[in-house]
Amino acid sequence: MKLTFWGIWAKIISVRNMRCDLHVHSDISVDSIESMETYCERALELGVSFLSFTDHLNNMSDMPKNGYYDADKYFENLERVREKYDGRLQLLAGVEFGEPHRYRHEFEQTLKKPYDFIMGSLHIWYDGLFLSQMREVSVESAFETYWKEMYKMIEYGGYDAVAHFDFPKRLYKQVIYNDDYLNEIFALMKKNALTLEINTSLLRKGKADALPSSDILKLYKNAGNAYFTMGSDAHNVQDFYTNMEKPRKDAENLGLEEVVFIGRQAVPLL
Numbered sequence: 001m002k003l004t005f006w007g008i009w010a011k012i013i014s015v016r017n018m019r020c021d022l023h024v025h026s027d028i029s030v031d032s033i034e035s036m037e038t039y040c041e042r043a044l045e046l047g048v049s050f051l052s053f054t055d056h057l058n059n060m061s062d063m064p065k066n067g068y069y070d071a072d073k074y075f076e077n078l079e080r081v082r083e084k085y086d087g088r089l090q091l092l093a094g095v096e097f098g099e100p101h102r103y104r105h106e107f108e109q110t111l112k113k114p115y116d117f118i119m120g121s122l123h124i125w126y127d128g129l130f131l132s133q134m135r136e137v138s139v140e141s142a143f144e145t146y147w148k149e150m151y152k153m154i155e156y157g158g159y160d161a162v163a164h165f166d167f168p169k170r171l172y173k174q175v176i177y178n179d180d181y182l183n184e185i186f187a188l189m190k191k192n193a194l195t196l197e198i199n200t201s202l203l204r205k206g207k208a209d210a211l212p213s214s215d216i217l218k219l220y221k222n223a224g225n226a227y228f229t230m231g232s233d234a235h236n237v238q239d240f241y242t243n244m245e246k247p248r249k250d251a252e253n254l255g256l257e258e259v260v261f262i263g264r265q266a267v268p269l270l
Helices: 005-014 036-046 060-066 071-084 104-111 139-156 179-191 214-222 245-253
Strands: 019-024 048-057 090-098 117-121 195-199 227-231 257-262 265-268
Touching: 019 036, 019 090, 019 195, 019 227, 019 257, 036 048, 036 071, 048 071, 048 117, 048 257, 071 090, 090 104, 090 257, 139 179, 179 214, 195 214, 195 245, 214 245, 227 245, 245 257
Parallel strands: 019 048, 048 090, 090 117, 195 227, 227 257
Antiparallel strands: 257 265
C-alpha cells in the first residue's frame, strides 16, 4: 500500500536527525543467518532509529534450486518486527536486486510489491563469475567489463540507489576508471534520478576508503548529483551501523545530502 501524502509527511518529520543504516541483510538473504529482531535490538542499543532490510534478490537462474529469496516470508517477518518495535524504530521495506537490467520481467514484478527502497547492484558481470571467483582475471579486464555493465544497469534504471558502486575493489584493493566514462555514468544517474550509496563494508576490514572512493564521490557531485544513502552492508549484527560517521561527514563536506527512501521517495535527513 502506498503512503498517503500525510502519511509520508508524518514519516518525513520523524526522520530528522536520525541515525540510519539502509543496507542490512537478514536470514531472508542466502548469505546471512541473522534475524530481523537481532538487528532491531542492536539498533536500540546504538541509538539507530531508521534501518532498511535489503535482502538479496539476485542470480535468478539459481533461484528455483536454492530456495532464496522469499518475498512473502520477507514481508511476514518485516510486519512482525514493525509491530514489535512500533514507536521505537522506523523499519523500511527494502530489497537489493542484482542486475535488474538483465532480469527485467522479474524486476517489473518486484516493482509491484510495497517496497520503500530498492537498490540495484552488480555482482556478476564477467563470464558468470562472482567476484570471489575472479582471482585469475586481471584488474584491468575486471574493471573494463564492470564499468560497461554498470552503464547498462544505470541506463535501465527504475530502482532508487546504486549499491557498492566500485564493487570490484573488494577483491582487487584498487580502482581503475576513466574520468570521462564515469562522468557519462553519473550524468545518466542524474537523468534517471538514481542515488549513490556510500557502503562502509571495506572500512571495517581496515581499508582507507568506503565504496565508492572519495575521488569517485567528487565526480558524482561534479556531474550534478546531490544525494547519497548510507549502508553498512551488514550480514551479521556485529557489522550493523559500523564506520558510518567519517564517510558521511566526507560526503557532506563535498556538498552532498543524505537521504532515506520512504514509499520510493527520497527524503532528506534535515
